[in-house]
Structure formats: structure tokens, C-alpha cells
Amino acid sequence: MELLLGSLEQGLIFGILALGVYLTFRVLNFPDLTVDGSFPLGGAVAATLIVAGVSPAWATAAAFFAGVSAGLATALMNTKGGIHGLLAGILTMTGLYSINLRIMGTANVSLLRKGTLFTPIEELSGWMRHAALIGILLLVVLAVKLLLDAFLRTDLGLALRASGDNPRMAPSLGIDPHGSILLGLALANGLVALSGALMAQFQGYADIQMGIGMIVVGLASVILGEAVVRGDGVFRATLAAVVGAVLYRLVIAGALSLNLQTSDMKLVTALLVLVTLLGPRIWPGRFPRPLRGS
Amino acid sequence: MPTRTVWRPGAVFVLAFLLAVLTLGGCSSGNTASGKTYTVGVVQIVSHVALDAARQGFVDGLKEEGFEEGKNLKLILRNAENSQDTARQIADKFVSDRVDLILAIATPAAQAAAQATKTTSIPVVITAVTDPVAAGLVKSLEKPGTNVTGTTDMNPVEDQLALVLDVAKGKRVGILYNSGEVNSRVQVDIAKEAAKKLGLELVERTVTNTNEVQQAAEALAAQGVNAFYIPTDNTVVAGLPNVLQVAERHKIPVIAGEGDSVKNGALATYGIDYYSLGKQTAKMAAKILRGEAKPQDMPIERQKDLKFFLNLKAAERMGVEVPDAWKKRANETY
Numbered sequence: 001m002e003l004l005l006g007s008l009e010q011g012l013i014f015g016i017l018a019l020g021v022y023l024t025f026r027v028l029n030f031p032d033l034t035v036d037g038s039f040p041l042g043g044a045v046a047a048t049l050i051v052a053g054v055s056p057a058w059a060t061a062a063a064f065f066a067g068v069s070a071g072l073a074t075a076l077m078n079t080k081g082g083i084h085g086l087l088a089g090i091l092t093m094t095g096l097y098s099i100n101l102r103i104m105g106t107a108n109v110s111l112l113r114k115g116t117l118f119t120p121i122e123e124l125s126g127w128m129r130h131a132a133l134i135g136i137l138l139l140v141v142l143a144v145k146l147l148l149d150a151f152l153r154t155d156l157g158l159a160l161r162a163s164g165d166n167p168r169m170a171p172s173l174g175i176d177p178h179g180s181i182l183l184g185l186a187l188a189n190g191l192v193a194l195s196g197a198l199m200a201q202f203q204g205y206a207d208i209q210m211g212i213g214m215i216v217v218g219l220a221s222v223i224l225g226e227a228v229v230r231g232d233g234v235f236r237a238t239l240a241a242v243v244g245a246v247l248y249r250l251v252i253a254g255a256l257s258l259n260l261q262t263s264d265m266k267l268v269t270a271l272l273v274l275v276t277l278l279g280p281r282i283w284p285g286r287f288p289r290p291l292r293g294s
Numbered sequence: 295m296p297t298r299t300v301w302r303p304g305a306v307f308v309l310a311f312l313l314a315v316l317t318l319g320g321c322s323s324g325n326t327a328s329g330k331t332y333t334v335g336v337v338q339i340v341s342h343v344a345l346d347a348a349r350q351g352f353v354d355g356l357k358e359e360g361f362e363e364g365k366n367l368k369l370i371l372r373n374a375e376n377s378q379d380t381a382r383q384i385a386d387k388f389v390s391d392r393v394d395l396i397l398a399i400a401t402p403a404a405q406a407a408a409q410a411t412k413t414t415s416i417p418v419v420i421t422a423v424t425d426p427v428a429a430g431l432v433k434s435l436e437k438p439g440t441n442v443t444g445t446t447d448m449n450p451v452e453d454q455l456a457l458v459l460d461v462a463k464g465k466r467v468g469i470l471y472n473s474g475e476v477n478s479r480v481q482v483d484i485a486k487e488a489a490k491k492l493g494l495e496l497v498e499r500t501v502t503n504t505n506e507v508q509q510a511a512e513a514l515a516a517q518g519v520n521a522f523y524i525p526t527d528n529t530v531v532a533g534l535p536n537v538l539q540v541a542e543r544h545k546i547p548v549i550a551g552e553g554d555s556v557k558n559g560a561l562a563t564y565g566i567d568y569y570s571l572g573k574q575t576a577k578m579a580a581k582i583l584r585g586e587a588k589p590q591d592m593p594i595e596r597q598k599d600l601k602f603f604l605n606l607k608a609a610e611r612m613g614v615e616v617p618d619a620w621k622k623r624a625n626e627t628y
Contacts, residue, residue, distance in 0.1 A: 006386030006410065010379060097502065101473055108401060108476040110430025112408055125413060203382055204409035205430065207402060208474045210378050217379075252380065256372070256387050265380070 011246030021218030037096030042193030067193020351572020468514030507533030
């Protein structure tokens, strides 16, 4: 049972990461690999500040803004520097490894017996603790999701979606595609760092290695979610990302329960993503691209 | 707006299946009321020679203590494949299964197990963790005060560096490590202190992955180091062949942090043998399983029987004259 509940908790935290990845990959159509760096960046900033005595809430907020600046770095390289988006993300991600180490001063900052956002809940016992944790995480993820939905429905958000859908057409509608990329990547990586900050507090430490493969986790979540939650529109697309993130964790939990080797999970993930990416080519119309008709 | 979210039937089926597996799996693997069968869950962060040796030592050690698979022991061995999220899920699974004890191998696995068992009474025994206090696992080495105890793989760094004095032609020691590994940082800090005492000059070089090991070793050789010191750093140990190549070409002796590296071509070390460290850890676990002691009162142990490892073939390749005292002292010679 702990496995199921723990996986649910992890999945909800990764749901915020998935929302960020959804924003770049699906809305902006920008292959942003900054994620592998901005996720541990969030963890590093939050953990370091908490250890330094800053309140967990402020530390988490600071992590969000650290992520925003990481996203801005990638976006500026791409828009002002004319560097390919993929490469810009890789550059930021690579640089962040050193920056994260500098921030933490060591490769692993322990929060095991420090006060975190989750400490008040952890003092509860047994079922109460899981129920409270899941309840609160659910509220947080839903709040983030609804805020993102609301944002994407504003004029600014619509401009963001339009420039992602058709970057050539956008300027003729008076939309600045560069502005969209800056805003989108900043927001997305802010969310990713927020997810990293929550994960560090949840697992009790921030580690320099915690970002490895996060982009795949985010992508797999988005794609998995789209396969489950059908329909167009912002509300369903973001819901899909969150559901996908939880589902992804449950799949791994299922593999663990069936005593499968965890070493095979990476291949399973790759195949899963591959099949869902090829889906629209093999069965056109069965895998709707979200936001298309909204 | 939240009007018509359609759930795909196929996907819903998959989800239902998963939930069934998860809940049923949790129930069926619970206690089968057969009295004295102990369940021990082992979570290891990643597979490599030293960690695998520690795990094997643990299993063999439990056997010596009378806990044998198939008789009175159920062992669940799990590897997180370097994914910290998976390590946490494995630990959660062990809590679900109500195991009697968790063995966590290496720091991230130990942290995952400690966090997952925070509000339970499941004891966690750790090994191959260099600094359990800094990792937040225990309050102090002497008295953990938590549900965590076990062994540290802290090297006798000073003794190892002292070996340099016997064989090197000068006082400059090149030290190679990955700044992304906490274990290494701790050892380097100790090495700095020790070097001062021994009158050695330490030249540091960091790498971030195995691809950089070769270049870093070359750079140290170019700086005229008289010996290499390789701490128990996962990255550099994985890239050891690169270091050896450089060392052999420039005739520089390589002192390692643990025995397996010596076996694989480094010159010598006085230190940890992960297999016997695992065995020592098993003795602690056995005490806990028998109810003779509680983790919170059991001091973190260091390896008791350190060994001297010597590689004579490596000496030849590095152009090092091996002191007779070393030959007498060696427990393992290759």
C-alpha cells in the first residue's frame, strides 16, 4: 500500500514537471532540454536555503524563480542569439550542473531532519499522513494546473499558443514570437524547478544527480496522459499531463510489484514513448494533438 | 469547460489492472504466518564492483549468522539503476511488504530508505555510506538516535597517503575525483589535512564523467606529480584504466582507495574490502533481527579488518621498486 501511495505522491509532484514540459513541447512546440538542469536547480536552491534557515515556503518560491531564470537563459540564447532551441537547452542544462554544485557546495544536501513544507504532515501517523500528503499535493497540482489553464486563456496565453502553432503566421497577427518563447520557457522551467524543490523536500535531500532523465519522465508523462485523457482544449491537455505523470509512476510501481527488473524500465519507457509518438502516423485521427481545434 | 473529458476504455482497463496488481501484490506478499521467516529488503543505488561485493558479503554474512534463504529468510534484492525516484519507490515497496529490515547500499539508497521508513519502526541498515551524519541519516556516529545504523566505507585516507612516501620520487600527489560525489568531497577534505601532516603537496583535479578522466590524469602528469591518489570515487574508479595508462607511460605510482582498484591495476592500498564490510554489516543486521539490539543505540561501525593490497605487476609497469616491508605486509598480492 505504501508503494501505491508513495507512487501517487511522487506522481503528483512530477505532475508539475509534466505541466512545464507540456508547455514547452506541446504549446510552444519548443524542444526544451533545460529541464534536466532546472529540476535539480529547484532542488538545490530550496534545499540550500532551507538548510541556511530560510522558511521552506520562501525557499520553494526562490526555487521557482531560479527555474524562471534558467528558462530565460535558454530562451535568450535561442531568440537573441539565434542558437537552435535544442542546443540552447543542452547548453543551459550542461552549465547548470556546475552551477547547482556551486549552489549546494556539495553533491548532496540532506533535509532528513530539517523542517520542510511537508514536516507538519509528517508528524501525523500512518494513514492520516498519506491522506493529508496526497490531499495537499492534489490541491497544489490542481491549483498550478488551473492557474496555467487560466493563463493560457488570456490574450497573452493565446498569443503563446498561436506562436507555437504557427510561428510564421504569428507576427502577422501582431504577436512577437520571441516574447512568447521567453515567457513560455521562463514559466515552464519555473514549474520544473518548483517540482524539483518539492521533490527534494519529499525525498529528504537534494542531489546533483536528481535531474538525470527528467526530460524523458516529463515527455513520457505528457504522452501517456494524452493517450488516456481524450479531447481537445486546454483543460484536458493539462489534465492529461498530470494524469500521465501519476500513471507513469504507477507503471513503475506495477513493474516493481510484479518483480520485474528495474533495469528494464528505461527500455520500457523508451518503447512507450516511441509507440505513442508513432501512433498518429499509424492510426491517423486516433491520437489527437491537443489544442488543435481549441 | 470541464464538460466532456472522455476516458479511453482501453486506458482505463490498463489503469484498473495496475491498481489491482499494486493492491493484490501488496497483500499476497505479506506475512504468511509461518512464524520465523524474516524478510529482508535490499536496495542498492547502482551496480558496480564494490557495491555488488558489499551486497554479496551481506548475504553471505547473514548465512553465517544463521539466516539462510529458503530456510528462515526471504531476501528481496532490488537495484535502482541510478534513479533516485526508483530508489524511493523500492523503499516504499519494502514498507508496503512490511519487511523486517532494509539494507540500503550507498548514500542515495540510504536516504531513500530512511525517508520512506521515517514514521515506521522498520530498521534500516546501511553500508557503503561515507558520511552518514552529513547525509542526515544519523544524529551521530556513536549514537544514531534514529532507525538507521550500519557501516561506513570511510577510508583510512591518511594511512593510504602515507604509502606515497615509500615509493614516490617526490612530494607532489595528484588527486583525481568527481566533485559531484559527496563521498569524494569528504575524502578530499581529509586528504588535505593529512597531506599537511605528512609534508605532501596535494594537486587536485576534478572530473564530471568518465570521459574526462584521461585528460585530467594527463594534466596532472604534466604538472609533474610524483604519485596519483584515487579515492573511492565512482566516476574515477570506473575510468581507472585511463589513469593507469597515463601513470604507466609517465612511470608514476597509483595509490588507490580500495582493494578492487589494486586488483585492477593500481599499485597498492591499505583499506576497505567491500565484501568483508558487507559481512560486518550482516552481523549488525542479525543482531537487530534477533531483537538483541536497536538501531538507535548501535554505533556506526568502520571496517574492522582493513587489508593491505599490493599489485606487483603494476609496480613493474609503473617502474616502482616495491619496499620489502610492503611485501611482508600485504594480505592480497596480485
